[in-house]
Amino acid sequence: MKARQADRAWGRRWSGGRASRGLLAAALLLLATGCARPDDWIETRPDLATRARQDPASFLAPALAQWDGLRGMVGSWQVRASRGISSRTLDTQIHLMRDALVQIEVLSPGFTTEGFVGVSTREVGLWVSEDPCLYRGPNQPGAFARALGIELAPEDIIAALMGFAVPYPERATAVWDETERRIRVASSGTTAWLHPLTLRFERFVVATPSGPISGRYESWTEGDVPVPARLRVEGAAEDITLELRLASEWNANPAGLDEAFFEELPVTDAVDCPLDELAREGGLLRRGLQR
Numbered sequence: 001m002k003a004r005q006a007d008r009a010w011g012r013r014w015s016g017g018r019a020s021r022g023l024l025a026a027a028l029l030l031l032a033t034g035c036a037r038p039d040d041w042i043e044t045r046p047d048l049a050t051r052a053r054q055d056p057a058s059f060l061a062p063a064l065a066q067w068d069g070l071r072g073m074v075g076s077w078q079v080r081a082s083r084g085i086s087s088r089t090l091d092t093q094i095h096l097m098r099d100a101l102v103q104i105e106v107l108s109p110g111f112t113t114e115g116f117v118g119v120s121t122r123e124v125g126l127w128v129s130e131d132p133c134l135y136r137g138p139n140q141p142g143a144f145a146r147a148l149g150i151e152l153a154p155e156d157i158i159a160a161l162m163g164f165a166v167p168y169p170e171r172a173t174a175v176w177d178e179t180e181r182r183i184r185v186a187s188s189g190t191t192a193w194l195h196p197l198t199l200r201f202e203r204f205v206v207a208t209p210s211g212p213i214s215g216r217y218e219s220w221t222e223g224d225v226p227v228p229a230r231l232r233v234e235g236a237a238e239d240i241t242l243e244l245r246l247a248s249e250w251n252a253n254p255a256g257l258d259e260a261f262f263e264e265l266p267v268t269d270a271v272d273c274p275l276d277e278l279a280r281e282g283g284l285l286r287r288g289l290q291r
Helices: 038-044 046-054 057-065 143-148 154-162
Strands: 019-022 023-025 072-083 084-096 101-107 115-121 123-128 133-138 173-178 182-187 192-193 203-207 211-222 228-235 242-252 272-273
Touching: 023 072, 038 046, 057 173, 057 182, 057 192, 072 203, 084 154, 101 154, 115 143, 143 228, 154 203, 154 228
Parallel strands: 133 272
Antiparallel strands: 019 242, 023 211, 072 084, 072 242, 084 101, 101 115, 115 123, 123 133, 173 182, 182 192, 192 203, 203 211, 211 228, 228 242
């Protein structure tokens, strides 16, 4: 990774990409079901319920196909991080590629970078404006979670924010969950629940050494690709809750978003410090939330 001066206000760098607009309430995603609620679907579509029970895997491929063309994206998210009675709201710009590449920038009202965490093919980096250190270290298991401040891998972040919920979905398995009345999908330590009617994932649980981290999708964007517009993530064992809201505009597969982009850091005049010196309590999402 190499440092660069940040100039990343929304619209300056990515205005040429394809945009999806507007927020869509989850109730509008019932497709051809009229006014039925999601939990009414078994009674209103018994044929679909029978197929879901007998062949749940047949729903998985068409569901995941919705994201086939989404290889990368950039958008502005408002992230409210809470821990106990402490909370803070972060305005962020997040860059994602399905090759396990992530950059999260915390922006000031003037669109300058106040904090950063990112992972390239080789390195993980963390910087916040009140700390003279640019923490960096090899991209190895656990390094990104330490820098982020919660035990989620880059693959977990990408799956959650893009909407397909489970990392490496090509290796996912699907079974019918009679209790949830949904299709339960499992892959790489993550379990998610897919609605057979809407073909949207509704929630997921990531198994981590500290305990499960759960997420729930609350609404989705309009457009050809179903990207989550609102998402809630909770780590009970870590006592942290994240509420994420995507801005009404986001760009899919923008030009210039490639592996080389993730090698650069929006940081200048910082002192290099080893990432392994950073305790998880010092990660980006926990800054300002210490009791």
